[in-house]
Amino acid sequence: MKVLVAVKRVIDYNVKVRVKADNTGVETANVKMSMNPFDEIAVEEAIRLKEAGTAEEIVAVSMGPQQCQETIRTALAMGADRGVLVKTDDELQPLAVAKLMKAVVDEEQPGLIILGKQAIDDDSNQTGQMLAALLGWPQATFASKIELAGDKAKVTREVDGGLETIEINMPCIVTTDLRLNEPRYASLPNIMKAKKKPIDEKSPEDLGVDTTPRLTTLKVEEPPKREAGVIVEDVAQLVDKLRNEAGVI
Amino acid sequence: MSVLVISEHDNTELKEATLNVVTAAIALGSDVHVLVAGAGCAAVGEAAAKVAGVAKVLVADDAAYEYGLAEPMADLIKGLAADYSAVLAPATTSAKNIMPRVAALLDVAQISEITEVVSEDTFVRPIYAGNAMATVQSSDAIKIMTVRGTAFEKAAAEGGSAVVESVAAAGDPGISSFVGRELSKSERPELTSARVIISGGRGMQSGDNFPMLERIADKLGAAVGASRAAVDAGFVPNDYQVGQTGKIVAPDLYVAVGISGAIQHLAGMKDSKVIVAINKDEEAPIFQVADFGLVADLFKAVPELEEELGKVGL
Numbered sequence: 007m008k009v010l011v012a013v014k015r016v017i018d019y020n021v022k023v024r025v026k027a028d029n030t031g032v033e034t035a036n037v038k039m040s041m042n043p044f045d046e047i048a049v050e051e052a053i054r055l056k057e058a059g060t061a062e063e064i065v066a067v068s069m070g071p072q073q074c075q076e077t078i079r080t081a082l083a084m085g086a087d088r089g090v091l092v093k094t095d096d097e098l099q100p101l102a103v104a105k106l107m108k109a110v111v112d113e114e115q116p117g118l119i120i121l122g123k124q125a126i127d128d129d130s131n132q133t134g135q136m137l138a139a140l141l142g143w144p145q146a147t148f149a150s151k152i153e154l155a156g157d158k159a160k161v162t163r164e165v166d167g168g169l170e171t172i173e174i175n176m177p178c179i180v181t182t183d184l185r186l187n188e189p190r191y192a193s194l195p196n197i198m199k200a201k202k203k204p205i206d207e208k209s210p211e212d213l214g215v216d217t218t219p220r221l222t223t224l225k226v227e228e229p230p231k232r233e234a235g236v237i238v239e240d241v242a243q244l245v246d247k248l249r250n251e252a253g254v255i
Numbered sequence: 256m257s258v259l260v261i262s263e264h265d266n267t268e269l270k271e272a273t274l275n276v277v278t279a280a281i282a283l284g285s286d287v288h289v290l291v292a293g294a295g296c297a298a299v300g301e302a303a304a305k306v307a308g309v310a311k312v313l314v315a316d317d318a319a320y321e322y323g324l325a326e327p328m329a330d331l332i333k334g335l336a337a338d339y340s341a342v343l344a345p346a347t348t349s350a351k352n353i354m355p356r357v358a359a360l361l362d363v364a365q366i367s368e369i370t371e372v373v374s375e376d377t378f379v380r381p382i383y384a385g386n387a388m389a390t391v392q393s394s395d396a397i398k399i400m401t402v403r404g405t406a407f408e409k410a411a412a413e414g415g416s417a418v419v420e421s422v423a424a425a426g427d428p429g430i431s432s433f434v435g436r437e438l439s440k441s442e443r444p445e446l447t448s449a450r451v452i453i454s455g456g457r458g459m460q461s462g463d464n465f466p467m468l469e470r471i472a473d474k475l476g477a478a479v480g481a482s483r484a485a486v487d488a489g490f491v492p493n494d495y496q497v498g499q500t501g502k503i504v505a506p507d508l509y510v511a512v513g514i515s516g517a518i519q520h521l522a523g524m525k526d527s528k529v530i531v532a533i534n535k536d537e538e539a540p541i542f543q544v545a546d547f548g549l550v551a552d553l554f555k556a557v558p559e560l561e562e563e564l565g566k567v568g569l
């Protein structure tokens with residue numbers, strides 16, 4: 007079975023993002039970029055399937071500017087076999103990403119596609135579900151455990167009340183939650199080896215996909231700032247303040 | 256044109272999250288209809304009809320919708336959506352699973368977790384873990400969106416008298432099935448609707464220490480939450496997680512115990528009215544958002560807190 011994983015290049019999760027002074031977006035100049043953390047989990051899961059003999063080939067797919075190559079290289083260094091970069095400098099929204107992914111899927115014919123549940127920049131939590139709809143495939147989102155058996159996948163999902171298990175037909179879409187696995191670090195030899203692995207480059211035009219955004223961002227602003235309050239002396243003072251000053255207990 | 260709200264329920268009870276969405280729907284300025292899709296869910300339909308501001312309730316009662324599986328649910332909603340200018344659902348795991356599928360079937364965008372309705376096509380939503388707020392305008396004919404509950408008041412659960420209509424099921428594509436659920440049982444309030452929350456982090460050291468927080472929670476009628484680190488370490492179940500990728504909460508009082516205050520945790524609780532932090536490291540970033548900070552060892556401070564609350568009759 008071939009497994010496709012989606013890897014997005016995002017501002018590193020440790021960076022405190024700043025809104026641009028002209029309110030058109032957030033500062034991205036000289037900011038550290040990394041693979042979306044949920045996508046690292048997706049890559050790790052695919053590698054484990056390969057190690058278990060369930061998957062034969064892992065293809066890492068990224069959409070965006072030339073620098074997404076680096077994100078794909080990270081996936082290759084972790085253990086993916088080859089990459090596909092759909093290169094564009096235009097803004098891509100989840101529906102457009104899902105359409106581009108579908109076009110890649112039509113060419114690659116994977117048995118399983120793993121995406122992150124959410125990109126930590128746009129916080130959309132949409133792409134996997136949209137791709138499933140476009141393909142007419144079943145979906146298992148927010149996965150914390152995946153078991154493949156024959157033409158079915160049994161997936162445990164993190165839901166608001168606890169955990170839920172569903173069974174879906176293959177081929178299918180899975181999106182990762184935080185507790186699915188702990189991604190490995192790429193070793194130096196593997197980083198060297200990854201430099202030789204192939205990355206195929208395409209454009210949205212090659213794939214025949216219209217990526218025109220449906221949402222226009224009118225402005226981006228700082229959220230209201232929260233001021234630090236006071237440091238209390240002891241527990242008795244804390245209870246007194248909560249009761250008599252804030253009136254919350 | 257009217258707008259459609261997708262209700263959240265367990266086939267027996269209408270969940271409160273639906274009420275916040277009704278308020279957002281009313282802000283769009285047209286008739287509000289509510290869809291109740293489930294199995295044996297007539298009582299939910301009746302409850303939805305009583306919600307103030309709702310004009311009509313559509314009930315799709317069919318075995319295919321019993322567990323809210325995305326594939327049949329999305330097919331149903333897609334079929335109904337053509338009659339509406341907008342379809343809104345709460346930003347719960349169940350609707351987050353279904354709604355983007357609906358949007359793609361309709362070839363429209365989804366606007367995730369709106370916190371404000373500016374006009375019928377313009378909305379505010381948080382990005383980058385709430386470190387920026389984006390105002391976005393949609394050019395799609397049907398607006399599909401999820402609504403962040405903490406940003407909208409709840410509509411009154413009583414006072415309405417909507418008509419209830421049943422709608423035909425849209426069939427089950429038969430590509431997914433429900434196996435089972437392991438839901439955490441608790442007598443305490445739900446995290447997303449609790450007035451008070453006390454959360455523990457990695458500083459708690461073990462799940463065995465959480466009863467310390469539970470005793471405080473019981474005194475205050477509070478829910479118990481946690482940081483990702485506490486969940487990952489197995490101290491408490493996943494549904495306790497508060498944050499960017501967990502639950503978004505905004506109680507009157509949030510007490511963070513042994514939590515450092517990472518951006519991703521703050522994203523889930525920084526809109527709380529009053530924040531208390533108990534942490535032994537005075538440099539912990541949580542103190543930058545706390546109204547009241549206590550620099551102390553939690554293993555000393557929390558039992559003291561229990562005692563002090565007892566002294567004031569709690």
Ligand SMILES: Cc1cc2nc3c(=O)[nH]c(=O)nc-3n(C[C@H](O)[C@H](O)[C@H](O)COP(=O)(O)OP(=O)(O)OC[C@H]3O[C@@H](n4cnc5c(N)ncnc54)[C@H](O)[C@@H]3O)c2cc1C
Pocket residue numbers: 019043044126455456457458459481482483484485496497498499500501502512513514515516517518519520523533534535536539551552553554
């Ligand atoms: C993609 C992604 C998504 C994430 N989503 C979330 C999310 O939704 N929610 C979330 O919470 N995190 C999330 N995180 C993780 C986040 O970055 C932090 O790692 C996490 O919040 C840290 O949890 P913590 O504060 O409990 O642990 P730590 O950062 O380790 O802090 C523990 C704190 O306890 C204090 N402490 C220790 N012992 C004591 C004691 N005896 N008495 C008093 N204080 C003590 C320490 O001083 C320290 O400040 C996410 C991360 C990523 C990459």
Ligand SMILES: Nc1ncnc2c1ncn2[C@@H]1O[C@H](COP(=O)(O)O)[C@@H](O)[C@H]1O
Pocket residue numbers: 012013014015042044045067068069070098100103120121122123124125126128129130131132133134
């Ligand atoms: N530009 C992109 N390139 C590759 N994968 C993407 C891209 N955008 C989104 N994804 C995938 O879709 C997931 C969810 O993203 P989102 O719907 O934007 O929150 C991410 O975790 C990625 O796996």
